[in-house]
Amino acid sequence: MRYTTEREHAVRTTEHLKRWDVLEPGGGALSRRLDDGNILMACTGLSFRWWDVTVDDFIVLDPDGDIVEQTGALGASGTPVHLALYREFPACHGIVHAHSPHALAFASLGAEIPSVTNQLDTLGTIACASADDLVVKQRVAREGSRHPIPPGIVQGPGPYAVNMEIVPQILDTLRPRAAELDRHGLGFTIYRHGLMAIGRTLDEAANNAHRIESGARAAILQATLAGGLSQVRTNPLYA
Numbered sequence: 001m002r003y004t005t006e007r008e009h010a011v012r013t014t015e016h017l018k019r020w021d022v023l024e025p026g027g028g029a030l031s032r033r034l035d036d037g038n039i040l041m042a043c044t045g046l047s048f049r050w051w052d053v054t055v056d057d058f059i060v061l062d063p064d065g066d067i068v069e070q071t072g073a074l075g076a077s078g079t080p081v082h083l084a085l086y087r088e089f090p091a092c093h094g095i096v097h098a099h100s101p102h103a104l105a106f107a108s109l110g111a112e113i114p115s116v117t118n119q120l121d122t123l124g125t126i127a128c129a130s131a132d133d134l135v136v137k138q139r140v141a142r143e144g145s146r147h148p149i150p151p152g153i154v155q156g157p158g159p160y161a162v163n164m165e166i167v168p169q170i171l172d173t174l175r176p177r178a179a180e181l182d183r184h185g186l187g188f189t190i191y192r193h194g195l196m197a198i199g200r201t202l203d204e205a206a207n208n209a210h211r212i213e214s215g216a217r218a219a220i221l222q223a224t225l226a227g228g229l230s231q232v233r234t235n236p237l238y239a
């Protein structure tokens with residue numbers, strides 16, 4: 001097995017993210033760029049195993065999603081977003097995706113997470129990217145996929161098309177802030193889905209994921225203390 005040190009680090013990072021309630025059984029993924037430019041990516045299905053992971057549970061992909069070293073399952077379904085971020089931002093070397101509940105509450109509204117803590121000020125307001133999953137998947141069922149799926153990624157054409165709909169929004173949002181990656185990471189959420197945090201290292205991405213989640217929790221608690229939430233709707237952008 002290659003990349004043993006990096007695989008062990010990814011396992012330890014997974015344990016930290018579980019301990020601090022960022023990774024939970026609803027889903028998620030983590031990845032890092034390796035020194036040779038390849039990507040170490042969490043395999044699909046780990047959340048269903050309660051994130052009890054070993055070094056085998058990460059796949060090595062090249063930047064286009066072809067398999068370099070496979071020791072378990074294929075790459076998680078969000079892999080296309082990870083690969084797009086690594087392609088766009090050379091300073092990005094780590095990514096964490098999580099379905100943590102407080103960030104997900106904002107994402108369920110398609111709402112930005114405001115920075116109400118000094119910790120989150122570093123990342124600023126956390127924007128939300130969105131796609132109407134149902135419409136995209138119906139289009140793919142009708143017309144077929146416009147995108148070939150790389151061999152290292154587990155995915156049907158519908159979910160892959162949803163990822164491809166979201167990627168340009170994320171890149172447009174983060175591109176003007178690319179220079180900030182020299183100093184710290186960045187983050188965003190995906191509508192009704194979860195958060196993504198990027199960093200100069202996997203450790204920084206993990207720290208940023210926790211910043212976003214704890215910042216979202218503080219904002220919700222602040223709203224509660226200040227008089228409550230006005231409305232909660234199930235699919236506010238597209239229903």
Ligand SMILES: [Zn+2]
Pocket residue numbers: 027028078097098099193194
């Ligand atoms: Zn997810």
